[in-house]
Amino acid sequence: xxxxxxxxxxxxxxxxxxxxxxxxxxxxxxxxxxxxxxxxxxxxxxxxxxxxxxxxxxxxxxxxxxxxxxxxxxxxxxxxxxxxxxxxxxxxxxxxxxxxxxxxxxxxxxxxxxxxxxxxxxxxxxxxxxxxxxxxxxxxxxxxxxxxxxxxxxxxxxxxxxxxxxxxxxxxxxxxxxxxxxxxxxxxxxxxxxxxxxxxxxxxxxxxxxxxxxxxxxxxxxxxxxxxxxxxxxxxxxxxxxxxxxxxxxxxxxxxxxxxxxxxxxxxxxxxxxxxxxxxxxxxxxxxxxxxxxxxxxxxxxxxxxxxxxxxxxxxxxxxxxxxxxxxxxxxxxxxxxxxxxxxxxxxxxxxxxxxxxxxxxxxxxxxxxxxxxxxxxxxxxxxxxxxxxxxxxxxxxxxxxxxxxxxxxxxxxxxxxxxxxxxxxxxxxxxxxxxxxxxxxxxxxxxxxxxxxxxxxxxxxxxxxxxxxxxxxxxxxxxxxxxxxxxxxxxxxxxxxxxxxxxxxxxxxxxxxxxxxxxxxxxxxxxxxxxxxxxxxxx
Amino acid sequence: xxxxxxxxxxxxxxxxxxxxxxxxxxxxxxxxxxxxxxxxxxxxxxxxxxxxxxxxxxxxxxxxxxxxxxxxxxxxxxxxxxxxxxxxxxxxxxxxxxxxxxxxxxxxxxxxxxxxxxxxxxxxxxxxxxxxxxxxxxxxxxxxxxxxxxxxxxxxxxxxxxxxxxxxxxxxxxxxxxxxxxxxxxxxxxxxxxxxxxxxxxxxxxxxxxxxxxxxxxxxxxxxxxxx
Numbered sequence: 001x002x003x004x005x006x007x008x009x010x011x012x013x014x015x016x017x018x019x020x021x022x023x024x025x026x027x028x029x030x031x032x033x034x035x036x037x038x039x040x041x042x043x044x045x046x047x048x049x050x051x052x053x054x055x056x057x058x059x060x061x062x063x064x065x066x067x068x069x070x071x072x073x074x075x076x077x078x079x080x081x082x083x084x085x086x087x088x089x090x091x092x093x094x095x096x097x098x099x100x101x102x103x104x105x106x107x108x109x110x111x112x113x114x115x116x117x118x119x120x121x122x123x124x125x126x127x128x129x130x131x132x133x134x135x136x137x138x139x140x141x142x143x144x145x146x147x148x149x150x151x152x153x154x155x156x157x158x159x160x161x162x163x164x165x166x167x168x169x170x171x172x173x174x175x176x177x178x179x180x181x182x183x184x185x186x187x188x189x190x191x192x193x194x195x196x197x198x199x200x201x202x203x204x205x206x207x208x209x210x211x212x213x214x215x216x217x218x219x220x221x222x223x224x225x226x227x228x229x230x231x232x233x234x235x236x237x238x239x240x241x242x243x244x245x246x247x248x249x250x251x252x253x254x255x256x257x258x259x260x261x262x263x264x265x266x267x268x269x270x271x272x273x274x275x276x277x278x279x280x281x282x283x284x285x286x287x288x289x290x291x292x293x294x295x296x297x298x299x300x301x302x303x304x305x306x307x308x309x310x311x312x313x314x315x316x317x318x319x320x321x322x323x324x325x326x327x328x329x330x331x332x333x334x335x336x337x338x339x340x341x342x343x344x345x346x347x348x349x350x351x352x353x354x355x356x357x358x359x360x361x362x363x364x365x366x367x368x369x370x371x372x373x374x375x376x377x378x379x380x381x382x383x384x385x386x387x388x389x390x391x392x393x394x395x396x397x398x399x400x401x402x403x404x405x406x407x408x409x410x411x412x413x414x415x416x417x418x419x420x421x422x423x424x425x426x427x428x429x430x431x432x433x434x435x436x437x438x439x440x441x442x443x444x445x446x447x448x449x450x451x452x453x454x455x456x457x458x459x460x461x462x463x464x465x466x467x468x469x470x471x472x473x474x475x476x477x478x479x480x481x482x483x484x485x486x487x488x489x490x491x492x493x494x495x496x497x498x499x500x501x502x503x504x505x506x507x508x509x510x511x512x513x514x515x516x517x518x519x520x521x522x523x524x525x526x527x528x529x530x531x532x533x534x535x536x537x538x539x540x
Numbered sequence: 541x542x543x544x545x546x547x548x549x550x551x552x553x554x555x556x557x558x559x560x561x562x563x564x565x566x567x568x569x570x571x572x573x574x575x576x577x578x579x580x581x582x583x584x585x586x587x588x589x590x591x592x593x594x595x596x597x598x599x600x601x602x603x604x605x606x607x608x609x610x611x612x613x614x615x616x617x618x619x620x621x622x623x624x625x626x627x628x629x630x631x632x633x634x635x636x637x638x639x640x641x642x643x644x645x646x647x648x649x650x651x652x653x654x655x656x657x658x659x660x661x662x663x664x665x666x667x668x669x670x671x672x673x674x675x676x677x678x679x680x681x682x683x684x685x686x687x688x689x690x691x692x693x694x695x696x697x698x699x700x701x702x703x704x705x706x707x708x709x710x711x712x713x714x715x716x717x718x719x720x721x722x723x724x725x726x727x728x729x730x731x732x733x734x735x736x737x738x739x740x741x742x743x744x745x746x747x748x749x750x751x752x753x754x755x756x757x758x759x760x761x762x763x764x765x766x767x768x
Contacts, residue, residue, distance in 0.1 A: 112664060114601060118636030126629055163658060165624040195660060195743060197622065230619035 003128040005121070006031030011053035013037075013044040013071065014090070015063040023057055026117045030124075041066025041074075041298070048080045055086040055124065058107075070299040073105045077300045083138035086127045137170070144514070145524055146174045150183075165191060172203045177519045181207050198224050198231050205234070209241050217241040232262050236271070243275060251275050252284065259288065266292055266301040273309060282317035289313055304330055304340035305382065311347040320355035324348065339379060342371040346386050365390055381407065381417060385424055392428035400428075401437065408441040410477040418442075445471075449480055452488065461492040472509075479516050482509040483526070490529050498533045506530050548614075552607070555729045559603055562596045569593055591644045595678070598641075602671055606733040609668065613736055620662040620740055627657040627689050627696070634667065634687065638674050647681060652688035659689075659696045661767050665737045666698070669750075672730040673700040673763040680704035684758055695743065695768040706754035706761045734765065743768035 010032055012023045020037045027035055036051050038044040041062050048056065056075075060068040068089050075081045089107040108127055111120070131138075140149035153171040157164045168191050175184035188203035205220035221238035224231050235258035242251035255272035262268065273288035289310035296302050307330035314323035327347045334340030345368035352361035372379065372387050379387070384407060391400030404421055411417045418438055425434025448471050455464035468485040475481055486509040489502050510527055513520055569589060577583045612618035631653050642649045670687075677685055681702030688699045711731075731750070738748035746768035753762045 110664075112605075116637060116640065118639055119633055122629075122633050122636040126632075163624060163626060165660075197660070228620060232619070 003125055003132065005124060005128070006033070008032065008054040008128070009034040009036075009051060011036045011038065011044065011047055011051065011056045011058075013039075013041075013056065013058040013062065013068070015039055015059065015061070019059065026120055029117055030121055041068075041071045044071050045074060045080065048075050053085065055088070055128070056081070057088050057090060057111075059090045061092060066298040068107075069105070072107055074300045076105060082142060084131060084135065086124070086131055088123070088127070141174075143524075144518055146178050146519055147524075150174050150178075165194075165197070169199060172200070176203075176206055176210070178521060179210075181211055198228050198234070202231070202234050202237065205237055205241075209237060209244075214241040214245045218245070230261055232258060232265065232268070236268060239271060239275070248275055248279050252279055252281065256284070259291070263291060264295045266296040266299060269295065270301075270306075270309070273313065277309075277313055277316070280316075282313050285313040286310065286317055286319075304334050304337070304343045307333075308343045308347040312350055315347075315350045315354040318354065320351045323351040323354070327351065338371060338375055339383060342368055342375065342379065342387070343383055345371060346383070346390060349390055362394075365394055381411070385417075385420060389424040389427065392424070392430065404434075405437065405441050406475070408438055409445055409475040412442045412445040412478065413480065445475065445478065445481075449484060452484055456484075456488050456491065461488060461495065464488045465492055477512065477516070479513055479520070482513050483520070483522055485509050486513075486526050486530070487522075490526060490533065493533055494529075498537050500537065503530065503534050503537070548610075551610075551729055551732055555603055555607060558729070559600055562600050562603075566593055566596050566600075587644070591641065594641060595675070599675055602668070602675060603729060605668060606672065606729055609665070610733055610736060613740065620665065622660055622662055622741070624658050624660050625663055627653050627659055628655055630663065630667075631687060631689060634670055634674070637671070642678070642685065645678065646683060647678065648684045650684070650686045652686065652690075654689075657689060657691070657696075659767060660743070661696075661741055662737075665740065666765070666767070669734045669737050669765055670698060670700065672734060673765075676700075676730060677702040677704070677761065677763070681760060686758055693746075693766060693768070695746070695748070695766060698765040698767070699762055700764075701756055701758045701762040702760040703758040704760040706759075707752050712752055712754065734763075738765055738767070741767045 005027075010027055012020055012027070012035060014020045014023065014037075017039075020039070024035050024037065036047045036053065038047050042065065044056075044058065044062075047053070058068045058071055062068060062071070066074070072087055072089070075087075081087065086109075087107045089110050091110055091112050108131075109123060111123060137149050137152045140146070140152060150171055153167040153174070156167040157171070168187055172184050172187040172191075175181075175187060184203065185207045188200045188207070191197060191200040192204075201220055201224050205217045205224070208214075208220060209217035218238060218241045221234045221241065224234040225238065228234075235254055239251040239254045239258075242248075242254060252272065252275045255268060255275060259265070259269055259272055269288045269291040273285045273292065276282070276285035276288060289306065292301070292306050293310060296306055307326050311323040311326045311330075314320070314326065327344045330340060330344045330347070334344075345364050348364040349361050349368065352358070352364055368387065368390065384403060388400045388403035388407070391397070391403065404425070407421055408418065421438060422431075422434055425431055425437075428434075448467070452464050452467045452471070455461075455467060465485075465488050468481060468488055471478075471481050472485055486506045489506050489509075493499070493502055506526075507530060510523065510530065513523055517523075569592070573583050573585050573589075609618060631651055635649065635651055639649065674685070674687070677700050681704045684703045686699075686701045688701070690697050690699075731752075734750045738750050741748035748765065748767045751764040751766065753764070754760070756762045
């Protein structure tokens with residue numbers, strides 16, 4: 001398949017004018033006419049948004065400000081570029097330093113300087129060919145249709161024309177995302193039968209972890225690391241499996257080793273901080289959270305929580321004054337964001353308490369309470385949990401319990417959150433009561449949901465609809481309730497005809513599920529049904 | 541990691557020596573050019589000289605990359621990225637990179653590689669090995685160079701052959717870069733780097749290795765990299 005480079009739109013990003021013009025000259029020599037240039041990361045992001053380039057050639061080192069990896073992550077995260085854009089990272093030397101992030105944030109290719117016109121042309125042509133080769137898979141992924149994406153991978157694999165491992169790798173990831181562990185395992189086995197490759201062994205480890213077989217996951221991850229000490233992703237999964245097994249000390253060691261090799265990986269530093277804080281090793285937690293702030297500053301990982309986590313570690317480490325300084329910076333930097341200010345207040349409660357300043361702590365908590373009310377429920381889960389925790393600790397138990405119940409109701413299937421809720425109860429000395437509340441609230445949701453499903457099964461769609469609508473008022477974020485509300489409403493409309501009000505309600509439910517879990521297997525089917533009914537509406 | 545352990549500090553010293561020689565040559569040429577600058581401030585320079593400068597600059601760059609990579613590999617700071625690559629694509633990159641200089645020096649380049657061949661390796665590392673071998677062959681060849689990739693010993697063999705006078709006997713015997721010869725610009729760095737990279741590629745019990753031979757169809761030296 002011939003690709004015509006000259007018709008493509010290019011963006012060249014480099015902080016050196018000399019390099020920008022060299023690249024521009026190379027591209028012009030291939031007949032390219034549409035070339036934008038940017039001298040730094042922010043400019044690059046603006047030009048990506050405005051110009052929708054087909055190819056981005058971006059240097060990794062961009063001087064002060066964002067680096068190339070941060071540009072890529074932010075562009076992908078904000079949806080400025082999708083799978084059709086070719087992103088080439090130009091590096092000063094070989095690539096290892098940069099291979100730090102998750103797969104989804106890897107560039108399409110790395111190109112080590114210096115290179116000549118011929119090599120760049122050879123690479124670009126091939127990358128564009130590959131993109132057009134992958135266009136259908138990419139489209140399926142964008143539409144959330146992973147089953148279709150897997151079918152398309154299978155077509156390539158079965159064609160047996162070589163390069164199958166690339167598609168097997170994709171297929172494995174799609175299967176994992178879908179929660180189809182058996183298929184993922186079979187895929188990785190197929191790879192390993194031909195050759196032992198680190199990512200396939202790690203794939204097996206992921207399957208084991210997701211099945212709850214932590215011992216096997218740990219063993220496989222250790223094998224991967226023994227074979228390649230700088231396979232960073234293996235450290236992450238090893239630490240996860242160790243944590244789940246309750247071996248927090250070793251999890252911390254593993255992550256400490258990992259950040260020595262790749263200090264700039266922000267999520268990994270955060271994970272280290274979290275596990276160290278749980279181990280009450282606040283010095284390590286502090287170091288890790290500082291690294292999160294420093295390396296995350298220019299990236300999409302920059303958020304208020306980075307300050308509050310550091311402040312919390314400092315408060316626990318008898319450095320309350322310093323914690324207050326950190327929170328002061330948070331207030332400055334995020335002054336127009338009410339949620340961040342709420343987080344700052346909550347952090348200050350802890351800092352003042354650590355300093356033994358109870359009056360100040362109480363007034364900070366007052367401020368937090370007001371901010372929480374003013375936000376009217378539009379607060380991220382972690383912050384809500386912290387607020388409830390504060391209420392329990394200050395003796396405003398009923399208010400605290402109400403918030404905890406609502407958290408459980410909205411997330412009754414989320415084991416990790418439920419564990420955090422339980423931890424917060426324990427911290428407030430309400431371990432047993434908390435356990436009962438979680439179990440009771442959970443059962444209440446399950447019962448309600450089953451009741452609705454049963455009504456629908458017996459054909460009493462009106463009653464089922466009413467039940468789910470009421471449930472949704474109490475737990476608007478609950479995934480199962482949203483899905484079932486949509487399902488029952490769609491079934492009702494299929495029988496009795498669609499109305500625009502109901503269609504809108506269904507759309508809202510599906511949107512919420514999409515935000516919570518984009519690859520939910522039911523989503524695609526329900527969305528298709530919704531679209532069909534909307535199309536058939538008499539007046540559109 | 542390499543079959544023959546080389547003393548790193550000796551390697552470093554000889555590489556610095558070689559790098560300094562190269563740089564000295566580049567600086568001298570630049571001095572000459574400036575001295576010959578006309579009254580209009582323009583430097584005129586025979587293309588041959590620019591070609592020589594380009595060759596030296598590339599060698600300098602390759603030396604530095606090799607040293608850095610050796611350092612990283614030994615310190616475990618390098619994460620080898622072993623993936624499946626289409627050999628024809630990979631070799632097309634290699635030819636695209638070296639083509640202009642070869643053409644300029646009137647060295648005929650021949651590429652032999654089957655279309656549908658695939659292999660598992662770290663692209664940057666293996667490219668580094670081939671670049672080194674090609675630059676080396678370019679220094680000693682009369683006028684021909686052949687790159688070939690074949691299936692061998694259950695894996696792949698990458699070969700760079702020339703029609704020069706071949707490798708000195710001492711190098712053929714030791715095979716892995718212990719022959720350090722300042723005068724001829726053979727520091728052992730390239731061979732040490734190559735055997736390190738080869739050894740990093742494993743498949744089950746098998747490890748990659750390199751091989752130096754003389755003769756063959758072109759009659760000169762032949763560098764081969766075997767990957768399992």
